[in-house]
Amino acid sequence: MTKLNPELEGTLRKAFKRFNHLMILMWRLGLGRWINMWPDKGGRIMVIAHKGRKTGLRRLTPVNYAVVDGELYCTAGFGRVSDWYRNITADPHVEVWLPQGRWAGVAEDVTEDPRALELMREVLIGSGFAAELFGLHPRSMSDEELREVTENYRLIRIHRTEAITGPGGPGDLAWVWPVGAVLLAGFIGLRMVRARWKRQNTP
Template identity: 60%
Template sequence: MTTTSQQDEQLRRTFKSFNPFMVLMWRMGLGSMINIWPSRIGRIMVLAHTGRKTGRRRLTPVNYTEINGEIYCVAGFGAVADWYRNLQANPAVEIWMPNGWWNASAEDISDHPNRLDLMRQVLIASGFAAPLAGIHPLTDTDEALQANTADYRLVRIRRSAARTGPGCARRLRSRNRGFARAHPRAGNRKVPAGPKGRPRGSLRRPRPAISAFSSG
């Protein structure tokens, strides 16, 4: 494996490690907050797709741009990206966006005549991600951008039907309500009393945790 491919693989693993956190933020209803600074953080949506081997539902955060009502995103690591390969096998997807939740269909349009312009718009909307990969969509010439994205796959997503609300957060709340119904006493448990009638565990003030980022 060459140095460049090693760096690409490390970058891919780094981005992938953040996926669970990003999905959790959406499930908590904080998708709009993630998109509060698109020029720096990027415009981010969650793509729900079906595993080509397992048939299981997969959730992947991706950068995107919207042009004339259509959604465009890029498989920045090329055709090896798992989510891209899943779309090739089954183009039916869901997309979670800051302003709603939709059923949609995806297609590879990497041979589109306006590929370079569309690619540039997606990369601009990726915030810090493109420069991290050594691409500067605001200043790169067409020739440089073409060379740097030769292996990238351009995907167009067309929405077909609106779902109700920002489904990710609603599903999580629904599961929480389901747990409460199944365990009605879970939220009403009394804490055993300690000495002098105080709730057990309240005798000492908790010590502050030391942050992994603190100098301590």
């Protein structure tokens, strides 16, 4: 098992950025539960809302996660250079979107925790196909192999403090579905009326 070379790592970072935009859109459309219906293949995916360290703007980042002893764990697979990791290091107060609800929480880097390797394995198992893209097989790798290939990873624990509601959360674009259904029904109805009119007025 070898580490990713810089060129491949750069390619994967770009691919995941595009994929992340799709994941965020699906969560905002209210499909968060559907995304997490097949965790063995698609992985367990939550969204972290955090504040940009330079702009102060709200940012959304989907990540794979595991729940161990009631705490949330995720990993910054690209290490300290990950923008979202640098943001939560600057301000650890975050919001998380889970299939079961929306929570405020506090993020902490626990990479040096004595159980870090065990917890890292749980997160990677929870990442489904994403781990395989990085050449990782967390269910079968030895501790030594896993420690080597995740040397630059950062392990994050998020302690949930309170459930929250209100605007700006998952499903904030769910209104698109009924509006889209009405527009589609109107379009189909118009087509049917036009087709009937043509039949009636064709010599």
